[in-house]
Amino acid sequence: MGVSRRTVLVGSVSAAMLGSGVGARGQTAQFTYKYANNLPATHPMNIRAQEAVAKIKLESGGRLDIQVFPNNQLGSDTDVLSQLRSGGVEFFTLSPLILSTLVPNASVSGIGFAFPNYDLVWKAIDGELGAYVRGQIAKANIIALDKIWDNGFRQITTSTKPIQTAADLKGLKIRVPVSPLWTSMFKAFEAAPASINFAEVYTALQTKIVDGQENPLAIISTAKLFEVQKYLSVTNHMWDGFWFLANRRAWERLPDDLRALATKHINEAAMNERADVAKLNASLRDELTSKGMVFNETKPDSFRETLTKAGFYDEWKKKYGEETWAILEKAVGAKLG
Numbered sequence: 110m111g112v113s114r115r116t117v118l119v120g121s122v123s124a125a126m127l128g129s130g131v132g133a134r135g136q137t138a139q140f141t142y143k144y145a146n147n148l149p150a151t152h153p154m155n156i157r158a159q160e161a162v163a164k165i166k167l168e169s170g171g172r173l174d175i176q177v178f179p180n181n182q183l184g185s186d187t188d189v190l191s192q193l194r195s196g197g198v199e200f201f202t203l204s205p206l207i208l209s210t211l212v213p214n215a216s217v218s219g220i221g222f223a224f225p226n227y228d229l230v231w232k233a234i235d236g237e238l239g240a241y242v243r244g245q246i247a248k249a250n251i252i253a254l255d256k257i258w259d260n261g262f263r264q265i266t267t268s269t270k271p272i273q274t275a276a277d278l279k280g281l282k283i284r285v286p287v288s289p290l291w292t293s294m295f296k297a298f299e300a301a302p303a304s305i306n307f308a309e310v311y312t313a314l315q316t317k318i319v320d321g322q323e324n325p326l327a328i329i330s331t332a333k334l335f336e337v338q339k340y341l342s343v344t345n346h347m348w349d350g351f352w353f354l355a356n357r358r359a360w361e362r363l364p365d366d367l368r369a370l371a372t373k374h375i376n377e378a379a380m381n382e383r384a385d386v387a388k389l390n391a392s393l394r395d396e397l398t399s400k401g402m403v404f405n406e407t408k409p410d411s412f413r414e415t416l417t418k419a420g421f422y423d424e425w426k427k428k429y430g431e432e433t434w435a436i437l438e439k440a441v442g443a444k445l446g
Protein backbone atom coordinates (compact mmCIF):
# COMPACT_ATOMS: atom_id res chain seq x y z
CA MET A 110 0.00 0.00 0.00
CA GLY A 111 2.87 2.31 0.91
CA VAL A 112 4.41 1.91 -2.50
CA SER A 113 1.27 2.61 -4.51
CA ARG A 114 0.39 5.63 -2.35
CA ARG A 115 3.86 7.04 -2.84
CA THR A 116 3.65 6.44 -6.60
CA VAL A 117 0.35 8.28 -6.76
CA LEU A 118 1.72 11.22 -4.79
CA VAL A 119 4.89 11.51 -6.86
CA GLY A 120 2.84 11.27 -10.00
CA SER A 121 0.47 14.05 -9.04
CA VAL A 122 3.17 16.34 -7.68
CA SER A 123 5.28 16.09 -10.81
CA ALA A 124 2.24 16.57 -13.02
CA ALA A 125 1.36 19.78 -11.17
CA MET A 126 4.91 21.03 -11.30
CA LEU A 127 5.25 20.23 -14.96
CA GLY A 128 2.08 22.20 -15.62
CA SER A 129 3.71 25.28 -14.13
CA GLY A 130 6.92 24.78 -16.10
CA VAL A 131 8.84 23.59 -13.05
CA GLY A 132 10.75 20.31 -13.16
CA ALA A 133 10.23 17.33 -10.86
CA ARG A 134 13.05 18.43 -8.60
CA GLY A 135 11.76 21.96 -8.50
CA GLN A 136 14.06 23.43 -11.13
CA THR A 137 12.78 25.10 -14.30
CA ALA A 138 13.44 23.35 -17.60
CA GLN A 139 17.12 23.32 -18.59
CA PHE A 140 16.16 23.35 -22.24
CA THR A 141 13.09 25.13 -23.59
CA TYR A 142 12.94 24.43 -27.32
CA LYS A 143 10.48 25.43 -30.03
CA TYR A 144 9.03 23.06 -32.60
CA ALA A 145 7.31 24.88 -35.49
CA ASN A 146 5.17 23.47 -38.27
CA ASN A 147 2.73 24.52 -40.97
CA LEU A 148 -0.28 22.29 -40.21
CA PRO A 149 -3.51 22.87 -38.26
CA ALA A 150 -3.48 21.77 -34.61
CA THR A 151 -6.07 19.09 -35.47
CA HIS A 152 -3.85 17.29 -38.01
CA PRO A 153 -2.38 13.98 -36.69
CA MET A 154 1.11 15.46 -37.00
CA ASN A 155 0.31 18.00 -34.29
CA ILE A 156 -1.69 15.60 -32.16
CA ARG A 157 1.15 13.05 -32.13
CA ALA A 158 3.78 15.77 -31.64
CA GLN A 159 1.90 17.06 -28.59
CA GLU A 160 1.89 13.53 -27.15
CA ALA A 161 5.62 13.18 -27.79
CA VAL A 162 6.60 16.46 -26.16
CA ALA A 163 4.43 15.67 -23.12
CA LYS A 164 6.23 12.33 -22.68
CA ILE A 165 9.64 13.94 -23.18
CA LYS A 166 8.88 16.56 -20.55
CA LEU A 167 7.55 14.04 -18.06
CA GLU A 168 10.30 11.47 -18.53
CA SER A 169 13.05 14.08 -18.41
CA GLY A 170 11.71 15.31 -15.09
CA GLY A 171 10.91 18.59 -16.80
CA ARG A 172 14.47 19.18 -18.05
CA LEU A 173 13.49 19.26 -21.73
CA ASP A 174 10.44 21.31 -22.54
CA ILE A 175 9.55 21.39 -26.25
CA GLN A 176 6.77 23.79 -27.15
CA VAL A 177 4.75 23.11 -30.27
CA PHE A 178 3.83 26.01 -32.56
CA PRO A 179 1.38 24.71 -35.19
CA ASN A 180 -0.28 26.46 -38.11
CA ASN A 181 2.58 28.72 -39.23
CA GLN A 182 2.41 30.63 -35.94
CA LEU A 183 6.15 31.35 -36.15
CA GLY A 184 6.07 32.17 -39.86
CA SER A 185 5.75 30.53 -43.27
CA ASP A 186 7.86 27.52 -44.22
CA THR A 187 10.39 29.73 -45.99
CA ASP A 188 10.78 31.94 -42.88
CA VAL A 189 10.96 29.05 -40.46
CA LEU A 190 13.62 27.26 -42.50
CA SER A 191 15.81 30.36 -42.01
CA GLN A 192 14.98 30.40 -38.31
CA LEU A 193 15.91 26.74 -38.02
CA ARG A 194 19.28 27.46 -39.61
CA SER A 195 20.00 30.39 -37.32
CA GLY A 196 18.76 28.56 -34.21
CA GLY A 197 15.74 30.84 -33.66
CA VAL A 198 13.65 27.67 -33.69
CA GLU A 199 15.17 24.35 -32.69
CA PHE A 200 12.79 21.91 -34.42
CA PHE A 201 10.79 22.08 -37.64
CA THR A 202 8.97 19.58 -39.84
CA LEU A 203 9.34 20.23 -43.57
CA SER A 204 8.55 18.55 -46.86
CA PRO A 205 11.67 17.15 -48.55
CA LEU A 206 10.71 19.18 -51.62
CA ILE A 207 10.72 22.52 -49.81
CA LEU A 208 13.92 21.52 -48.02
CA SER A 209 15.46 21.15 -51.48
CA THR A 210 15.74 24.95 -51.67
CA LEU A 211 18.63 24.35 -49.24
CA VAL A 212 19.56 20.68 -49.87
CA PRO A 213 18.97 20.20 -53.62
CA ASN A 214 18.84 16.39 -53.78
CA ALA A 215 16.47 16.11 -50.79
CA SER A 216 13.51 16.36 -53.15
CA VAL A 217 14.27 13.08 -54.94
CA SER A 218 11.58 11.24 -52.94
CA GLY A 219 8.97 13.55 -54.49
CA ILE A 220 9.46 12.77 -58.18
CA GLY A 221 6.06 12.58 -59.87
CA PHE A 222 4.45 9.12 -60.10
CA ALA A 223 7.55 7.40 -58.69
CA PHE A 224 5.90 5.51 -55.83
CA PRO A 225 2.83 3.35 -56.58
CA ASN A 226 2.00 2.55 -52.94
CA TYR A 227 2.90 3.08 -49.28
CA ASP A 228 4.77 -0.23 -48.96
CA LEU A 229 7.43 0.95 -51.36
CA VAL A 230 7.47 4.43 -49.82
CA TRP A 231 8.29 3.17 -46.33
CA LYS A 232 10.80 0.61 -47.57
CA ALA A 233 12.63 3.34 -49.48
CA ILE A 234 12.45 6.18 -47.04
CA ASP A 235 13.20 4.01 -43.97
CA GLY A 236 15.94 2.36 -46.04
CA GLU A 237 18.66 3.38 -48.49
CA LEU A 238 16.90 6.35 -50.08
CA GLY A 239 16.06 7.95 -46.72
CA ALA A 240 19.56 7.33 -45.37
CA TYR A 241 21.03 8.98 -48.47
CA VAL A 242 18.79 12.04 -48.06
CA ARG A 243 19.51 12.37 -44.33
CA GLY A 244 23.21 12.33 -45.19
CA GLN A 245 22.68 15.20 -47.62
CA ILE A 246 20.70 17.13 -44.98
CA ALA A 247 23.46 16.63 -42.40
CA LYS A 248 25.91 18.40 -44.73
CA ALA A 249 23.74 21.53 -44.36
CA ASN A 250 24.21 21.39 -40.57
CA ILE A 251 20.67 20.23 -39.97
CA ILE A 252 19.79 16.97 -38.27
CA ALA A 253 16.94 14.90 -39.71
CA LEU A 254 15.58 12.31 -37.29
CA ASP A 255 15.36 8.74 -38.65
CA LYS A 256 11.64 8.45 -39.17
CA ILE A 257 10.01 10.75 -41.65
CA TRP A 258 6.39 11.74 -40.84
CA ASP A 259 3.68 11.15 -43.41
CA ASN A 260 1.96 13.83 -45.42
CA GLY A 261 0.49 11.40 -47.93
CA PHE A 262 -0.20 10.92 -51.60
CA ARG A 263 -1.20 14.25 -53.09
CA GLN A 264 -4.46 14.92 -54.94
CA ILE A 265 -5.51 17.89 -57.06
CA THR A 266 -8.42 20.12 -56.08
CA THR A 267 -9.96 22.99 -58.04
CA SER A 268 -12.85 25.40 -57.78
CA THR A 269 -13.51 25.20 -61.52
CA LYS A 270 -13.44 21.69 -63.03
CA PRO A 271 -12.44 18.08 -62.43
CA ILE A 272 -9.00 17.02 -63.67
CA GLN A 273 -9.53 13.79 -65.63
CA THR A 274 -6.36 13.65 -67.73
CA ALA A 275 -3.12 15.60 -68.02
CA ALA A 276 -4.69 17.78 -70.74
CA ASP A 277 -7.09 19.23 -68.14
CA LEU A 278 -4.13 20.77 -66.34
CA LYS A 279 -3.24 23.01 -69.31
CA GLY A 280 -3.42 26.63 -68.26
CA LEU A 281 -4.74 25.81 -64.76
CA LYS A 282 -3.73 28.41 -62.19
CA ILE A 283 -2.56 26.08 -59.48
CA ARG A 284 -0.80 26.79 -56.22
CA VAL A 285 2.33 24.73 -55.57
CA PRO A 286 4.61 24.81 -52.51
CA VAL A 287 7.85 26.77 -52.82
CA SER A 288 10.11 24.21 -54.51
CA PRO A 289 11.75 23.92 -57.94
CA LEU A 290 10.55 20.32 -58.34
CA TRP A 291 6.89 21.26 -57.88
CA THR A 292 7.10 24.17 -60.29
CA SER A 293 8.91 22.06 -62.87
CA MET A 294 6.34 19.27 -62.68
CA PHE A 295 3.33 21.52 -63.20
CA LYS A 296 5.12 23.46 -65.93
CA ALA A 297 5.67 20.11 -67.66
CA PHE A 298 1.88 19.73 -67.57
CA GLU A 299 1.64 23.23 -69.11
CA ALA A 300 -0.27 24.43 -66.06
CA ALA A 301 0.37 27.88 -64.59
CA PRO A 302 1.91 27.05 -61.18
CA ALA A 303 2.25 29.77 -58.54
CA SER A 304 4.70 29.18 -55.65
CA ILE A 305 2.87 30.02 -52.44
CA ASN A 306 3.68 29.01 -48.86
CA PHE A 307 0.99 26.94 -47.16
CA ALA A 308 0.32 29.82 -44.74
CA GLU A 309 -1.28 31.73 -47.65
CA VAL A 310 -3.07 28.88 -49.42
CA TYR A 311 -6.58 29.20 -47.98
CA THR A 312 -6.68 32.93 -48.76
CA ALA A 313 -5.18 32.47 -52.21
CA LEU A 314 -7.94 29.98 -53.06
CA GLN A 315 -10.66 32.07 -51.46
CA THR A 316 -9.70 35.21 -53.35
CA LYS A 317 -9.16 33.22 -56.58
CA ILE A 318 -5.54 34.22 -56.98
CA VAL A 319 -5.34 30.56 -57.98
CA ASP A 320 -8.07 28.10 -58.98
CA GLY A 321 -6.51 24.93 -57.65
CA GLN A 322 -3.99 23.33 -55.32
CA GLU A 323 -2.79 19.83 -54.50
CA ASN A 324 -2.52 18.12 -51.12
CA PRO A 325 -3.39 14.85 -49.37
CA LEU A 326 -6.91 14.38 -48.01
CA ALA A 327 -5.91 14.80 -44.35
CA ILE A 328 -4.79 18.36 -45.13
CA ILE A 329 -7.76 19.17 -47.37
CA SER A 330 -9.92 18.18 -44.41
CA THR A 331 -8.06 19.69 -41.42
CA ALA A 332 -7.18 22.95 -43.23
CA LYS A 333 -10.81 23.19 -44.42
CA LEU A 334 -9.83 23.60 -48.05
CA PHE A 335 -13.21 22.03 -48.92
CA GLU A 336 -14.71 25.42 -48.07
CA VAL A 337 -12.93 27.01 -51.02
CA GLN A 338 -12.54 24.07 -53.43
CA LYS A 339 -15.17 21.98 -55.21
CA TYR A 340 -13.52 19.20 -57.27
CA LEU A 341 -11.15 16.60 -55.89
CA SER A 342 -9.34 14.58 -58.52
CA VAL A 343 -7.59 11.50 -57.18
CA THR A 344 -4.26 11.73 -59.00
CA ASN A 345 -1.84 10.35 -56.37
CA HIS A 346 0.72 12.31 -58.37
CA MET A 347 3.40 12.16 -55.71
CA TRP A 348 4.06 11.00 -52.19
CA ASP A 349 5.14 13.62 -49.68
CA GLY A 350 6.35 13.54 -46.09
CA PHE A 351 7.81 15.76 -43.40
CA TRP A 352 11.37 15.34 -42.16
CA PHE A 353 11.59 16.15 -38.44
CA LEU A 354 14.53 18.55 -38.45
CA ALA A 355 16.70 19.92 -35.65
CA ASN A 356 19.15 22.78 -35.58
CA ARG A 357 22.50 21.03 -35.17
CA ARG A 358 23.89 23.23 -32.39
CA ALA A 359 20.68 22.99 -30.36
CA TRP A 360 20.60 19.22 -30.86
CA GLU A 361 24.23 18.73 -29.83
CA ARG A 362 23.79 20.98 -26.81
CA LEU A 363 21.44 18.38 -25.31
CA PRO A 364 23.06 15.84 -23.01
CA ASP A 365 23.05 12.28 -24.39
CA ASP A 366 20.15 11.10 -22.24
CA LEU A 367 17.86 13.92 -23.38
CA ARG A 368 18.82 13.44 -27.01
CA ALA A 369 18.02 9.72 -26.70
CA LEU A 370 14.69 10.47 -25.02
CA ALA A 371 13.69 13.00 -27.68
CA THR A 372 14.77 10.65 -30.49
CA LYS A 373 12.76 7.77 -29.05
CA HIS A 374 9.52 9.68 -28.54
CA ILE A 375 9.68 11.71 -31.75
CA ASN A 376 10.34 8.61 -33.87
CA GLU A 377 7.57 6.73 -32.07
CA ALA A 378 5.19 9.61 -32.70
CA ALA A 379 6.12 9.54 -36.39
CA MET A 380 5.13 5.88 -36.62
CA ASN A 381 1.80 6.57 -34.90
CA GLU A 382 1.20 9.56 -37.14
CA ARG A 383 1.80 7.43 -40.25
CA ALA A 384 -0.94 5.04 -39.11
CA ASP A 385 -3.31 7.94 -38.35
CA VAL A 386 -2.77 9.57 -41.73
CA ALA A 387 -3.20 6.30 -43.64
CA LYS A 388 -6.52 5.78 -41.87
CA LEU A 389 -7.66 9.33 -42.59
CA ASN A 390 -6.62 9.30 -46.23
CA ALA A 391 -8.60 6.09 -46.68
CA SER A 392 -11.71 7.28 -44.85
CA LEU A 393 -12.07 10.98 -45.64
CA ARG A 394 -13.69 10.59 -49.03
CA ASP A 395 -17.17 10.22 -47.54
CA GLU A 396 -16.67 13.11 -45.18
CA LEU A 397 -15.37 15.45 -47.88
CA THR A 398 -18.18 14.39 -50.22
CA SER A 399 -20.71 15.24 -47.51
CA LYS A 400 -19.06 18.68 -47.29
CA GLY A 401 -19.80 19.20 -50.99
CA MET A 402 -16.65 18.04 -52.74
CA VAL A 403 -17.01 16.09 -55.99
CA PHE A 404 -14.49 13.26 -56.38
CA ASN A 405 -13.22 11.70 -59.58
CA GLU A 406 -10.70 8.94 -60.23
CA THR A 407 -7.89 9.28 -62.75
CA LYS A 408 -5.43 6.92 -64.43
CA PRO A 409 -1.75 7.69 -63.94
CA ASP A 410 -0.81 6.89 -67.57
CA SER A 411 -1.72 10.13 -69.33
CA PHE A 412 -0.01 12.11 -66.59
CA ARG A 413 3.16 10.05 -66.63
CA GLU A 414 3.35 10.10 -70.43
CA THR A 415 2.99 13.88 -70.50
CA LEU A 416 5.82 14.24 -68.00
CA THR A 417 8.03 11.88 -69.99
CA LYS A 418 7.36 13.69 -73.28
CA ALA A 419 8.03 17.05 -71.68
CA GLY A 420 11.46 15.79 -70.60
CA PHE A 421 10.63 16.03 -66.90
CA TYR A 422 12.31 12.77 -65.87
CA ASP A 423 15.39 13.38 -68.05
CA GLU A 424 15.80 16.86 -66.63
CA TRP A 425 15.67 15.70 -63.00
CA LYS A 426 17.89 12.71 -63.58
CA LYS A 427 20.50 15.16 -64.87
CA LYS A 428 19.98 17.54 -61.93
CA TYR A 429 20.27 14.86 -59.24
CA GLY A 430 23.00 12.88 -60.97
CA GLU A 431 23.16 9.21 -61.96
CA GLU A 432 23.98 7.94 -58.49
CA THR A 433 20.98 9.53 -56.77
CA TRP A 434 18.65 8.58 -59.60
CA ALA A 435 19.83 4.97 -59.35
CA ILE A 436 18.94 4.89 -55.64
CA LEU A 437 15.45 6.10 -56.50
CA GLU A 438 14.94 3.63 -59.35
CA LYS A 439 16.18 0.79 -57.19
CA ALA A 440 13.76 1.82 -54.43
CA VAL A 441 10.74 1.92 -56.73
CA GLY A 442 11.85 -1.14 -58.72
CA ALA A 443 11.31 0.51 -62.09
CA LYS A 444 12.88 2.77 -64.70
CA LEU A 445 11.39 6.25 -64.50
CA GLY A 446 10.64 8.26 -67.64
Ligand code: X2X
Nearest residue numbers: 147204260286306307324
Ligand atom coordinates in the same frame (compact mmCIF):
# COMPACT_ATOMS: atom_id res chain seq x y z
O1 X2X B 1 2.47 23.25 -48.39
C1 X2X B 1 1.81 22.22 -48.53
O2 X2X B 1 1.00 22.05 -49.42
C2 X2X B 1 2.02 21.09 -47.54
C3 X2X B 1 1.34 21.43 -46.24
O3 X2X B 1 1.52 19.90 -48.04
C4 X2X B 1 3.48 20.95 -47.34
O4 X2X B 1 4.01 21.23 -46.30
C5 X2X B 1 4.27 20.50 -48.49
